[in-house]
Amino acid sequence: MRRRDAMAAMGLACAGMLTGCAQYYYGPAAAAAPGAQDLLALNREAADALLAQVALDPAQPVIVATVVQLDRLDASSRLGRLFSEQLGGRLVQRRLRVTELRMRDSLALRPGQGELLLSRQAQEVARAQAAQAVLVGTYAAAPQAVYVSLKLVGVGNAVLAAHDYALALDGNVRGLLAAGT
Numbered sequence: 001m002r003r004r005d006a007m008a009a010m011g012l013a014c015a016g017m018l019t020g021c022a023q024y025y026y027g028p029a030a031a032a033a034p035g036a037q038d039l040l041a042l043n044r045e046a047a048d049a050l051l052a053q054v055a056l057d058p059a060q061p062v063i064v065a066t067v068v069q070l071d072r073l074d075a076s077s078r079l080g081r082l083f084s085e086q087l088g089g090r091l092v093q094r095r096l097r098v099t100e101l102r103m104r105d106s107l108a109l110r111p112g113q114g115e116l117l118l119s120r121q122a123q124e125v126a127r128a129q130a131a132q133a134v135l136v137g138t139y140a141a142a143p144q145a146v147y148v149s150l151k152l153v154g155v156g157n158a159v160l161a162a163h164d165y166a167l168a169l170d171g172n173v174r175g176l177l178a179a180g181t
Contacts, residue, residue, distance in 0.1 A: 053161035
């Protein structure tokens with residue numbers, strides 16, 4: 001019995017040291033900061049809020065464009081691309097067909113920027129992809145927060161649903177904004 005207790009204690013000690021190893025190799029960002037916000041949960045809630053406002057046909061595709069900077073609609077960041085990935089994933093979890101634009105030859109993509117769609121392009125792309133709606137969004141970074149605005153845009157550029165939210169500008173968010181802009 002003592003041997004089993006000793007092995008369990010050693011296993012716990014090794015697990016605790018792994019966290020320290022991750023910090024050594026990847027820096028302080030590897031450790032979960034106390035009180036860090038859950039970006040995934042925020043984006044899931046945002047997608048759910050959009051879907052609560054409109055009834056979309058699960059048989060018809062939806063396109064998710066890259067969430068872009070408010071002041072530069074032709075630019076994004078790792079944060080905007082991550083938001084788009086998480087929002088699209090949530091739509092799929094909610095049983096909607098999401099068209100993966102990166103797999104299409106008919107849409108020009110900018111390397112490192114994602115699928116950038118301005119609102120005037122949404123109708124054109126939705127028609128070309130036979131989509132019922134396009135999820136578009138913008139974000140603006142302020143000194144203490146990042147403000148996000150999302151819209152589901154349908155036929156005729158009609159806004160079918162909209163949702164706004166803010167997240168604290170902590171170290172993780174600041175890093176995602178700076179990386180790969």
